[in-house]
Amino acid sequence: MPFLAEKTFKIPNKDILSWIFDEQRHDVDKPIYIEAADPSQSISSRQAQSLIRKLIAGFRAHGVKPGDCVCIHSFNSIYYPILFLAIVGCGAVFAGTNPSYTPFELVHHFRTARVNFVITEPEMLAEVKNAAKETGIPSSEILIFDVQKQDVPSGFSSWSTLLTHGEEDWIRFDDEQLSKNTTAARLFSSGTTGLPKAAVLTHQTFVAQHTLSYEAEPPVMQIIRLCYLPMYHAAMVPLTHVSPLRAYFPTYIMRRFELEPFLSHVSRYHISELIVVPPVALAIIKTPSASKYSFENLKWVGCGAAPLALENQLALQKVLGPQTIVVQGWGMTETCCIAMRFVGHERDDTGSVGRPMYNLDLKLIDDEDQDITAYDTRGELCIRGPSIIPGYFDNPEANANSFTDDGYFKTGDIMYCSGSTKKWYIVDRKKELIKIRGFQVAPGEIEAVLLSHPQVLDAAVIGIRKPSEPDENEHPRAYVVRRPGPEGDAVNEELLKSYCSSRLAKFKEITGGIQFIDVMPRNPTGKILKRVLRDMAKTELSAGGPRI
Known part of the structure; x- marks a missing residue:
């Protein structure tokens, strides 16, 4: 028998924007997105809603139709989440790409996600133009994201022209089937094998991810975050584009990661929660300058994206201090970021990735796809639930290979569950991905x-x-x-x-x-x-x- 969800929590059926803005219980004039390098630059919930409504009107005037795919190709900005929500609000689909990509890589991503429009910074325009030409995207459908006050290249228009068409409301619904079947984003993942594929994340996927993470089991502190990982990354899309406005999580945004400013911002802005990846954890451990900064307000650090050796987890704990809980979690693009974690004040010194969130069913299978679910038994983890993707875009072969007959997604991670603690552990990786x-x-x-x-x-x-x-x-x-x-x-x-x-x-x-x-x-x-x-x-x- 699978490890069926022991607890469940009702998932709203609203579209993402109505769910975010219609029931806000915090001060809508307090800053939520703040530039870490210049905190005088910020966006409140009230400002965000107005900007989003203007961008929706602008996208529609520009010819963006429901179902079209709009790609953001840029570094981080306080306006990135605003663009994401406007894209979703006008019925279109978000895709994000790594700003370091070559034209060769962009061609694959544009084709795979079926991109119709691109918003990019001027420094990346040459690569985007080359890829757009090869994939049939007209230059008129490329807008310049000049948020650093860069010059707009001749023949192109600034994204800010989208703000000049008045305001229009987003597409609204409160229906389970629409929530399940309306795509909000195509995020790139390699799945277990093969070239990057476009994972389909729906309105329900994002709403469920936040609801199960923060409402089924509410945080025990006021969350103040620092976003330094790239905003196209599957971990950052729900954490920075959706959750802050829904729950009032003030989020300081770095354009890109640099170790010294990162440490300074954590101390200066009283960051209370951090998501780190192993290379960042190791950088903190190894730099002598960490001792210059105070981490007294940092209460919780979660490490994901790849396993962190237990000795490094404990070393990070030592650097940050006893007031900080340092734990690992597990998730992937296909689970809309996090799926297993530790909650509240629980600490761990065993290297576990925690326990599954509410509403998620798990099972373990062998190499023949046979169910071997049992405690303290290793097998490939399979998972299903409302925060799991329904499949990959326009890729029936990958979908056939990635899901079991009873609807579980095959993760490619070899794991086991401790019978005594019910904690889960990653022990190997069946999939070929290189971290x-x-x-x-x-x-x-x-x-x-x-x-x-x-x-x-x-x-x-x-x-x-x-x-x-x-x-x-x-x-x-x-x-x-x-x-x-x-x-x-x-x-x-x-x-x-x-x-x-x-x-x-x-x-x-x-x-x-x-x-x-x-x-x-x-x-x-x-x-x-x-x-x-x-x-x-x-x-x-x-x-x-x-x-x-």
Whole structure:
């Protein structure tokens, strides 16, 4: 029998904006979104609602129709959540992309999410124009997000022109089927394998995520947050674009992460809750300057995106002080961020990711997809509930492979539940994703670039950890079969790394090295045996093998 939800909580059926704004119980004139670098720049709930209504009118005047997909390609800003809610409010669909992406990567994302309009900063316009041209997006559908007071390039219009068409109301509903079936966002995930896919997040997904996180089990303190992770990231979309306005969580926003300003802001603005990823946790642990700052108001820190070694969790606890609870949680794009966590004042020194939220059913399966659900038994975690995505956009094959017959999403994480404490633990990963500084990198994405080189016959990519590095960061390592002949023989590691770097974002560089082999190990059906490659890598690294 599955681990069925022991507790349930009613999920509202309203559209996101009505649910946020129609029942606000806080002072609507207090700042909610604040620029961390300049706190005089802020947006209150009243201002947010007016801006959103103006943007909705502007989007409609610009030709955005319900169901169209609008992509934001920029760094963080206090106006980013406002744009998100306006996109959703006019019936369109939000997509966000990494501002470091190359045109090659943007083409894939624009096509996969079926993007119709793009809002981007002028510094990123060249890459967006190249990708837009290849995907059929007219230049007239690219608006400039000049929030840093940059010059607007000739031939393009500022996003602020959207604010000049009066105000219009958002699309409203209070209906369970509409809430379940109306898409609000297409967020990118690699799922368990393959190239990045567009996960469909509906109005219900977002409403359920917040309701189960903060209303079924209310926080025991006033939440004041610092947003420093990128706002397109699956963890940040619900946490920064939805929850602050619903529950009055003042949120200070950094344009991008820098360690010293980050530490200063946590101290200066009395940040009470932080979400961190392992690389940030390790940076805090390792920097001597952490001792210069006060963390007395920081009451709760949750680490996610990738497992944090227990010794590092305890080290972070020591740096921040006894007043701060440091715990881990678990979630993914497909669960609308968090799905397991610790609540209230509970502490943990075992490395657990906590317990599931209300309304979520869990089960464990073996390699044959057979139910093996039992305490203290390892298996692939499967999950279902109102905050779980209904599927991937326009990808029936991925949907067929990602869900069980009884509606559970197969996470690819190998976990178990302690029979004595009911805490959950991650022990392995079935899926192939490589975790790099909190980002997910699909091996297939790098493999596709390698295979596009005319002298590469076969390629496979795995994630490795370098023995010289004590952290949890992984590095992509490629195994390549060259075409026979002098031209193939001339292809070396440096050439292939350069080839990939020109087509992929910097964090996807093949920092684990490239190993040339004669034959790719495959099973009788042709599937690459990555287990064999991982064993090869362990042997090579332990022997001091190929340079990485």
